Amino acid sequence: MxxxxxxxxxxxxxxxxxxxxxxxxxxxxxxxxxxxxxxxxxxxxxxxxxxxxxxxxxxxxxxxxYAMFHTERKGKYVIRVCTNLSCMLNGSYSLLEELERLLGVKVGETTKDGLFTLEEYECMGLCDGAPAITVNEERFLKVKKEELPTILKKFGWKGD
Ligand code: FES
Missing domain, CATH: 1.10.10 (Arc Repressor Mutant, subunit A)
Incomplete structure (x- = not known):
């Protein structure tokens, strides 16, 4: 635009x-x-x-x-991992760590190719699907660590 x-x-x-x-x-x-x-x-x-x-x-x-607005340049896709209570108790920090490992960035950073920004986020109201992550507007519920590569590939991730 x-x-x-x-x-x-x-x-x-x-x-x-x-x-x-x-x-x-x-x-x-x-x-x-x-x-x-x-x-x-x-x-x-x-x-x-x-x-x-x-x-x-x-x-x-x-x-x-507001955390949902970016005044610094962000990636094409913003991955948000909820780390509030329900999600935390259901393993969201291990998702966050795995995403950091897969993408080679820390929370708050954007991948060199400009494709992904990784963020830790407050409750998104998806607690019954904990642990929940979103990629832009798309929601992923009850996410397991092993599913992360498949989710990332959907958005053009080239890793393995
Ligand atoms: S605690 Fe994670 S969506 Fe509510």
């Missing part, structure tokens, strides 16, 4: 008139950016600020506060 296309999307969002104030479009606009850019950079925040009439500092605060 180009910056001009993004500006147009934010305008369309406003026209939908779903929310009570322009400020309340900040998070939906950030979501559009999150899905369409490698990161939410300064220009993206500036567009949101100017289109919604929200101070730039408030857009920046929102973008940096």
């Amino acid at each position: 180009t910056y001009d296309e993004f500006r147009e999307e934010v305008r369309k969002l406003k026209e939908e008139g779903k929310y009570p104030s322009l400020k309340s479009y900040t998070l939906p606009a950030l979501w559009i950016a999150e899905k369409n850019f490698p990161c939410i950079d300064h220009e993206v925040m500036r567009i949101i600020s100017s289109e919604l009439g929200v101070p730039l500092v408030e857009v920046e605060e929102a973008a940096r506060f």
